[in-house]
Every structure is written in structure tokens, then in C-alpha cells.
Amino acid sequence: MAPNIKKRVLVGTPMFVALIGLFLLDSVAAQHGLGGLPPLILGWILISIGGYEAAQLLRSSGLAADRFLIPIGAAFFMTSLLAVHMQYVSLMILSIFGVGFPAVAMIRPVLEGDLGKATATAAASTGIVVYLGAGLGSIFALQQDAGAIVALMAVLAIKSCDIGAYFFGHWFGRTPLAPSVSPAKTVEGLLGGMLFSALVLILAGEAGLVTASQPQLFGVGMLLGVLGQIGDLAESVWKRAAGAKDSGSGLPGIGGVLDVLDSPMFAGPFAWWMMKGFGTADGIG
DSSP: HHHHHHHHHHHHHHHHHHHHHHHHHHHHHHTHHHHTTTHHHHHHHHHHHHHHHHHHHHTTTOOOOOTHHHHHHHHHHHHHHHHTTTTOOHHHHHHHHHHHHHHHEEEEHHHHTTGHHHHHHHHHHHHHHHHHHHHHHHHHHHHHHHHOOOOOEEEEEEHHHHHHHHHOOOOOOOOOEETTTEEEEEEHHHHHHHHHHHHHHHHHHHSSSSSSOHHHHHHHHHHHHHHHHHHHHHHHHHHHHHHHSOOOOOOOTTTTTTHHHHHHHHHHEEEEEEETTTTOOTTTO
């Protein structure tokens, strides 16, 4: 096993175990009227770190992005999205945010006297905030609608494509997928990863963790796999524009938090849309 893969396994395995533990903790919290709070706290932590990393990438690309405004904005947008979904607040709050955040994001470049980059910085900052907030917020909305187990299976299916794509690409890869963005990715790896994602959901169905037909699970798994890879490629574009290999260095063998969240963020809204009616066979979550 390559050293980089060993590092990924050593770091990724505890992360996955911790994610399972978090959802189990949420089941206990739900019995005390605090359901959804543990994952939401994790979401705030992840989106804050990811937002900081994203701001760093924007700054490396030459934009005057604020490293604290973006994490705060992303956390606020995610929380507001969930609050609107649960009908705690009006949709108006997102409308106000939509017009207010770009204006606030212009303040830093204006104060620095770089008026030429003010619009580009505001547009990029707002796009990152919405991307992060909507992506993670959708995973938590799926948890609220279908239960913790379904949300966990969605994340597992999305990330499984990364694993399958690596090994299938290593063994059978011949055709470059997007050489200008990610030279190591291949079409064969993508197809293998999609099949791996589908297999995860089919096995979850056989185990009674989700309630859906095998054709549904196969189709959703394949779609989540390819959507996750699009998210991975999108982040690779950001990193190449910034001249960076990884979004951060906090996770050995992986990179930064954004390098973990890239695929679930893009595929999250689609997972919510496609899996919110799946539920669990035994009512768990």
C-alpha cells in the first residue's frame, strides 16, 4: 500500500467512526428534545474551518477575501437554510442575506483601496458562502427529513466513489478524465467509483438501513458518485487557480477540511432531493 494511502486510511477511518458515533449521539439527544444539535455543532466547526481554507484559496488567487467573514457567512447561511426548512423563520432572512452579504464582502477591498477587485471579491466570497452553506445544510436537512441513518448512508455513498475511483483508476485507468484539472483521474476510475457508490446503497438496502427498491438504490448511488466527483473537480479548479495542491494541511494524506467536504458539498442537495423519501426500515434516526 502506498504511503499516501496508508495515511488516508489512518486518518479517514477514525473520522468515519467518529461520524457514526455522532449520529448515534444524535439519536440519544433526540430522546431529550435535542435531536439535530450534535450534527449541527459539527457542521458549524467544519464549515468554519472549510470557509477559512476557502478564503485562503481566494486570497492566493489574488482576491481580497476576508478569512473570518466567509466562515461566519457560511455558518449563518447553513443555519438559516435549516431554520427556513424547519419553518422556524421566514424565507425573508435568506433574501436579506442574499443582498447584504455581497455588500459587506466589498468592504475589505474598498478599505484596502483595491476598488478593481471589490466586485470580483464580493462575487467569489458570496459564491463560496452559498456553496458551503447549501451543500452541508442539505445533508443536515436530509437527516431531519429521513433520519440520521439515511443521511449517513448518503455521505458514505458519496465518499465511497472517491475510494472506488482511486483503486479502479489505479488498476484499469487508461483514459484521462480531466487532465488539465486533475491529471490522475480517469474515466475508468470514475465508472468504478460510481459502481462502488451504488453497491454501498444496495448493501444498505439489503441490511434494512434504507427503504427503497434495488433499482432506485442503484440509480441514486450512480448519480451521487458522479456528482461527488464533479464537486471534487470543482475544488481542484479552485486549488489550481490558487497554485495550491491541497486546501489545507491539517489532515495528513488528505489535505484540508475542504478536501474532505468537496464531494458531499456538491452532491448534498441532490442527495436530499433524491433520498428524503427513503426513510429507514426500522424507524431508526
